[in-house]
Amino acid sequence: MTAATATAARAQRAEGWRRRGPLLPALIFTIVVTQVPFLVTIWYSLRSRNLLRPDSDLFVGFDNYVRIAQDSTFRQAALNSVVITLGCVLLAMALGIVLALLLDRPFKGRSVARTMLITPFLLMPVASAVLWSMAMLNPTYGLLNWTIELLGLTAVDWASTYPIVAILMALVWQWTPFMMLLVLAGLQAQPRDVLEAAAMDGAGWWRTFGSITLPQLRRYIELGVLLGIIYVVNTFDQIYLMTAGGPGTESANLPFYIYQRAFLGFDIGQAAAMGVVVVIATIIVASLALRLIFRSFEVKE
Known part of the structure; x- marks a missing residue:
């Protein structure tokens, strides 16, 4: 890769990040309010947890x-x-x-x-x-x-x-x-x-x-x-x-x-x-x- 090509590639990546940058806060917010709760739900789904029996919380797999x-x-x-x-x-x-x-x-x-x-x-x-x-x-x-x-x-x-x-x-x-x-x-x-x-x-x-x-x-x-x-x-x-x-x-x-x-x-x-x-x-x-x-x-x- 020549120096001119590398420079053009870096400029293209910088331009891409410049366009995507304003969208990053929205993307992070979406991940926090959707994917994090889903991961927590998956964690709960692998446990035996009943609100009437708090002491029975244990890992049960699938x-x-x-x-x-x-x-x-x-x-x-x-x-x-x-x-x-x-x-x-x-x-x-x-x-x-x-x-x-x-x-x-x-x-x-x-x-x-x-x-x-x-x-x-x-x-x-x-x-x-x-x-x-x-x-x-x-x-x-x-x-x-x-x-x-x-x-x-x-x-x-x-x-x-x-x-x-x-x-x-x-x-x-x-x-x-x-x-x-x-x-x-x-x-x-x-x-x-x-x-x-x-x-x-x-x-x-x-x-x-x-x-x-x-x-x-x-x-x-x-x-x-x-x-x-x-x-x-x-x-x-x-x-x-x-x-x-x-x-x-x-x-x-x-x-x-x-x-x-x-x-x-x-x-x-x-x-x-x-x-x-x-x-x-x-x-x-x-x-x-x-x-x-x-x-x-x-x-x-």
Whole structure:
């Protein structure tokens, strides 16, 4: 390596550090508030620690992970997490696409309609859960049961009879506006000249939507599904307030079951092990989804 090349390399490294330098405090802060607690959680997961028996704290290795693999309730909570997450994200995305297509057309009062449709996403999850539990799904005076009785059918105690369905209704109602906004942004980013050319060539609405609009929306749909999965898999408020994980543990998902083990069963070691498993599984799924999204962006470019 010549002196000129070495000097150029040092200058390039110095320029790189000059650009990254202002970001170092944020990076250090992120590591402190995320990675350090995760390492502490891993340490707790390797110990038998119960808050009711402080003197029983001892190192047990991977025994907590073995107990998790043998825990049928954990497997049921994991299945519930998958059902609730995929059900919410897919239904919310389907409804979001329909609403976005309707709002993309000009009509009187469109701005008012957009504002009203966005409102559910602006509510706190706790407020949304209370609204659906008390005003919509209450077995005695809920609006949904009132409508059912008008049709001559028997009222249903949704939280007890169909707890996962009740949770899904509240989650889909809250997440549909988010999906709608993403899809609407994709619709408004479409090149109008391509749509006009398709119309001049005699392509109908369905043909235009399937051949032009839907491929254009692919990256927006993938991004909405990924973000929805990351956030919905951590759902706690709706389950805690609407069903309390019941009847029994029928509607408990992983975050709620971890809460039960940690703050009701006081088993810190096993709860920490569950948290580590959930974090690793979430990272794997998110990494695969991000790779698919980045690949679609590269193909588009």
